Amino acid sequence: METSSFGIAIMAAGKGTRLNSRRPKVLHEIGGQALLLHVIAAARSLVPPSQIYCIIGHQAEAVHAAAATTGVHFVLQPEQHGTGHAMQQLREHLAASNKAAPENFLVLSGDVPLIQPATLLALCNFHLAERAAMTILTAVPPNPTGYGRVLRTSGSAPEVQAIVEQKALTTDQLSAPEINSGIYCFRTSALFAHLDSLTPNNAHGELYLTDVAAQLVAHGERVVALRSAGPVEEVLGANTIEEMMHLDAAMRLSTARRLMAQGVTIFRPETSVIDATVQIGPDTVLQPFVQLLGNTRIGANCKIGSYNVLENTQLGDNVLIRPNCVIADTTIGDDVKLGPFCHLRPGSHIGPEAHIGNFVETKNARVGRGSKANHLAYLGDTTLGAYVNIGAGTITCNYDGERKHPTTIGNGAFVGSNSTLVAPVAIGDSAYVAAASCITEDVPAAALALGRSRQVTKPGWVSARKQSAPSAATGD
Numbered sequence: 398m399e400t401s402s403f404g405i406a407i408m409a410a411g412k413g414t415r416l417n418s419r420r421p422k423v424l425h426e427i428g429g430q431a432l433l434l435h436v437i438a439a440a441r442s443l444v445p446p447s448q449i450y451c452i453i454g455h456q457a458e459a460v461h462a463a464a465a466t467t468g469v470h471f472v473l474q475p476e477q478h479g480t481g482h483a484m485q486q487l488r489e490h491l492a493a494s495n496k497a498a499p500e501n502f503l504v505l506s507g508d509v510p511l512i513q514p515a516t517l518l519a520l521c522n523f524h525l526a527e528r529a530a531m532t533i534l535t536a537v538p539p540n541p542t543g544y545g546r547v548l549r550t551s552g553s554a555p556e557v558q559a560i561v562e563q564k565a566l567t568t569d570q571l572s573a574p575e576i577n578s579g580i581y582c583f584r585t586s587a588l589f590a591h592l593d594s595l596t597p598n599n600a601h602g603e604l605y606l607t608d609v610a611a612q613l614v615a616h617g618e619r620v621v622a623l624r625s626a627g628p629v630e631e632v633l634g635a636n637t638i639e640e641m642m643h644l645d646a647a648m649r650l651s652t653a654r655r656l657m658a659q660g661v662t663i664f665r666p667e668t669s670v671i672d673a674t675v676q677i678g679p680d681t682v683l684q685p686f687v688q689l690l691g692n693t694r695i696g697a698n699c700k701i702g703s704y705n706v707l708e709n710t711q712l713g714d715n716v717l718i719r720p721n722c723v724i725a726d727t728t729i730g731d732d733v734k735l736g737p738f739c740h741l742r743p744g745s746h747i748g749p750e751a752h753i754g755n756f757v758e759t760k761n762a763r764v765g766r767g768s769k770a771n772h773l774a775y776l777g778d779t780t781l782g783a784y785v786n787i788g789a790g791t792i793t794c795n796y797d798g799e800r801k802h803p804t805t806i807g808n809g810a811f812v813g814s815n816s817t818l819v820a821p822v823a824i825g826d827s828a829y830v831a832a833a834s835c836i837t838e839d840v841p842a843a844a845l846a847l848g849r850s851r852q853v854t855k856p857g858w859v860s861a862r863k864q865s866a867p868s869a870a871t872g873d
Contacts, residue, residue, distance in 0.1 A: 403448065404499035404522060405440045406487055408508030409433050410454030410474040415636045421456045423507040424463055427645035428652065429672025429690055433460065435510035437467045442514035443521070448499065452483045481595040483631045488589050502588060504581045504606065508634040511648060512580065516627050523623045524582035527555060530618035531587070531610055534580040538629045544576035545607060547622050555621040556612070562602065575624065577607065578632035587618055648673055679716065702736065713749065764806070778820065779804045784789025788814035788832060795820045807842065
């Protein structure tokens, strides 16, 4: 395909009334991303962002903000009067920008997130090969009720006679199985020539792009249809939350299948929530009920136990995560062992061969190679060197009520159980902190620090107490 001959228009101006939501329809998420971002990603696989025009209207600022980093153009449709009206706005935008219109336009819907680049490429190639003025992507769902139907001139001929909306179908046409996906290719000159002839003669009083098909046929132009070769879900949008969750399930299952084909073992994939953006290396094993979200990257030969939630987290190779950990915005090196029940908060960096155990929380912490915090600890704004041992119950007091302060622990240091390190404080290399100490001053390298009161033992105290206490009253 000669991509320079195509521009792509994405319809993203609608409200989505049937969702009963305050959010714009195209910003609802499946597979961990807004519907619109999935469509833009498919479009960008065909042409550069400079050839993509996203037509926005309802809550335009929010939609623009969500997709601004994609680099596509935005065309404002302040009042939404239908898909034909949207293309009129695009035509005016191109004219006002002194931009030459591309020879062809591929028109996509911003709420059809499962559409695949291969399907779009096939549609564009078919459009060019057929020398058509308009090419319609169609599908045959198990139940076509509710969709507009594409009526061909005869049998499997590519030529289209008409597109008929559900409400306008005659009794004979109700059984027509082929639906209009709302995805089209147009020869731009033919499309723009007929946009001003559209009329709002329909129940919604809008200008429909589908009406261009009848006008083109009436003027002797060629209108053809291509049936999608992929699963029907690929070309379906979502008008309700229930329908959207159906698409989400389909996308996540597709993601799991892709990962399994790449050598990832996923036990009970239907129980896992894996975003489409997640990447996993071969020989990694996912146990049931795992959530992998956002831009999570997992290396090879890892094992992720059940009920773990990882978001925007990078794992090296040979990492073991025992069940019930919550990890976000964290980088984890090779051969690390985590959990169960650890919480790694944003800004954590866990070095190779480190161990972070049950009920340990880190935040903005760097843990060096081979260091261990195996039980019940909090490490906030902390830097640990290599091969440090953090005893159970240790906490770094990093917040004074107004500001955060750092704690630094050197290589090979040993921090005894139930120690309290009041930041800012530094523990030198190979230093020891005695158990139950409260450390408020820096500890030099290879020193022993004790910060606790001396133990007092009173022999016979219990017996003496009992003898001096009054006898307990007895009752019935």
